[in-house]
Amino acid sequence: MLKKKVKKKLEKIVGSENFLDSQQDLIVYSYDATPDYQAIPDAVIKPKDTQDVSEIVKVCNEYKVPIVPRGSATNLCAGTTPLEGGLVMVFNHMKDILEIDEENLTVTVQPGLITLDMIKAVEEKGLFYPPDPSSMKISTIAGNINECSGGLRGLKYGVTRDYVIGLEFVMPNGDVVKTGGKLAKDVAGYDLTRLMVGSEGTLGIITEATLKLIPIPETKKTMLALYDSLEAAGNTVSKIISNRIIPATLEFLDQPTIQVVEDFAKIGLPTEAGAILLIEQDGPAEVVERDIERMAEICNETGALSVQVAATPEEGESLTSARRSALSALARLKPTTILEDATVPRSKIAEMVREIETIAERNNVRICTFGHAGDGNLHPTCMTDARDKEEMHRVETAFEEIFAKAIELGGTITGEHGVGVMKSPYLSWKVGEAGVDAMYGIKQAFDPNNIMNPGKIFAKDTRKRVVVQQ
């Protein structure tokens, strides 16, 4: 509960219409896309500009009130759940495109802008913002920045980090910092820009961002290859790369996923296939033609059962529907769907997927795996029921084993979703205790009162999802 005095100060900053604390409002903001986490905030606040954000943060810092900055809450690691109460800050009043600069190839945006709205606006001018998280239709750009969101095009084009070149953010003491700018090169001191990217709202509040754009690829072409085994699909991936071709996307579905997708979408996938690769290339027409042709050959050479190259963009779109409908298809099977993002070097994809299957079997849980084969970013997805405590314990054990295996193979616990609460017990597996200490040192230096999204990234203990929920 906020003190009356604090509420009064906050209402004075934003106006009472932008300070919500009715029970129904608080419930709306009590969860994100992560199953099984919920916590009621004390209030929801809607700043109209950077000045508002700074003043709100100063009040919160003085009275030690937690602040959870929240985009559209598509977060999958409970990163935007207000676990320690306090304010949820939303950016409905700060969602403008401030400038598209066609000479410097940048777009400057406010935090609450929907990613796809920005993408559409720059594409109208022949420009391209490559990061394409699956949530981009509803996610906000500051949410993407806070999580360093990835997407299907990471292999060729990189992730959000690679496109953020300037930031304005409010420090936990209320100071406003501006970094970078419309600059391809800037080494003035530590790289605060990239430190903020992926910091999950724990170091400050992003109030403006300048993003790098590139010319939009002239053409795109899509193909789908079927395999009887994961290993064969894995060989294709390796051989494409070792032939020095970097496709725009290189996605895969494992056998259990194919089955579920076909049951759902009825698009004629052979449900007995061991794996599917969906491959896209973009760029100048000559290069796309040549790469697609060569990749089709490679698919055949490495044992694809069939290879289908889309003749038209529409046919290409329909091929990608298999991949795009994966999560929707999986989500209808059981009440709870847990989508993870363990990531390994791309050469270890087949081994990792096999291991995931073994782990699922051993723990008697149902896990389907699909994801970004080109960059080793897997999405093992568990269909379960959060109300079944006994099963949830097995699910937790299975994911723990998956994370451990990913680390063993030179991978990471999270490729694009972030640590949040959910993976905080495993962070030291990836970066070691010394790495966590270094990160925590930064957290304390920036936010000594621990008001910025507290409870995220750094584990309070080694409690698991099921314990949190009890």
Next chain:
Amino acid sequence: MLKKKVKKKLEKIVGSENFLDSQQDLIVYSYDATPDYQAIPDAVIKPKDTQDVSEIVKVCNEYKVPIVPRGSATNLCAGTTPLEGGLVMVFNHMKDILEIDEENLTVTVQPGLITLDMIKAVEEKGLFYPPDPSSMKISTIAGNINECSGGLRGLKYGVTRDYVIGLEFVMPNGDVVKTGGKLAKDVAGYDLTRLMVGSEGTLGIITEATLKLIPIPETKKTMLALYDSLEAAGNTVSKIISNRIIPATLEFLDQPTIQVVEDFAKIGLPTEAGAILLIEQDGPAEVVERDIERMAEICNETGALSVQVAATPEEGESLTSARRSALSALARLKPTTILEDATVPRSKIAEMVREIETIAERNNVRICTFGHAGDGNLHPTCMTDARDKEEMHRVETAFEEIFAKAIELGGTITGEHGVGVMKSPYLSWKVGEAGVDAMYGIKQAFDPNNIMNPGKIFAKDTRKRVVVQQ
């Protein structure tokens, strides 16, 4: 002076043959490529592995002995000058390529490896490491990482930061931290990898790095365009980009530089030309042809006096010699050459170069400007004499005015050289006092005893180069 006890402990770690403290050794390591800075260290130490580095750092941390990690000391901001004494750490025993992974497109290296040696090794396998700082023939890879080195290909390919995907480094307390890996995606906690990149040796010592590689471009083509004015050249740059072409390099020389280069190299440049653009495109042959043709048209449309497209790679090389010989040509004019790297949004290039000319005139100093037009990274270069205190004051004033103007135009005080000592008084101009505070918080969290390259990045006061030297 090191205490006897400290010396003994350090010698025990590395062996006496790897601990140098004779006067002649110390003089060799007392300076870097920055004019007018020199300071004698207490000793030079050569670790053989990460374990050695960790043990050395622990001793230094206990006895508060400064450590300056040093590659080949091509630094241009006095970043590797041991201004507060202590140890200079060199990596002659840690300069191996540990692995080139052709499946994951990575190279894993030790810190002391010469950049060009690594580039040649990966190019033999058809792979490409784009960052190409002018010093790459002698610079080390850890030096590049510590400075986030840029180069001529920044516009199209990015800088060192964009290719470092995994690091091992020793914290100032001796802890060894490993970040990232052979991973296109990794968001496990704060981005320590990119925090270390460009941290100028002030946060820890890099002992191993994993770098991202890409397939080597199939072909390359070069052209040279002459202009009667800077503005016309600037218009070409803008129009190329707004035509959605991103060339591999887009370099320029201003009139004073052309004059000096021609005097030096006698390659037939028209010394009355107001500016030269050197343009390269790389990639698949069809695309390179098309882009070069279109860019030649644009050069003509925007008022180039002449456009020369190289018919062969050899002719291309000879065209680039004008740009490559710029620094050598300038350096022979006067005893001291100060090469700066103020950077602006690319749309502001012409305005900035004009302003530099005005500033030089006003302060009665000789400044030639060349650099990376495509990414706005200028190299205003002053020919002077460090012994002439009165002139050096004017030089300092001129550069101060140049930095201020760069900031005013939305630019930065340093695009690729780093802050070091030389630009530390100006850091707050770029990132504000709040930004410097945030950076200093990180420094204190990592290195509370201030042993790691002390005196760099953070200004002790606002003293200038000439004052330092007195």
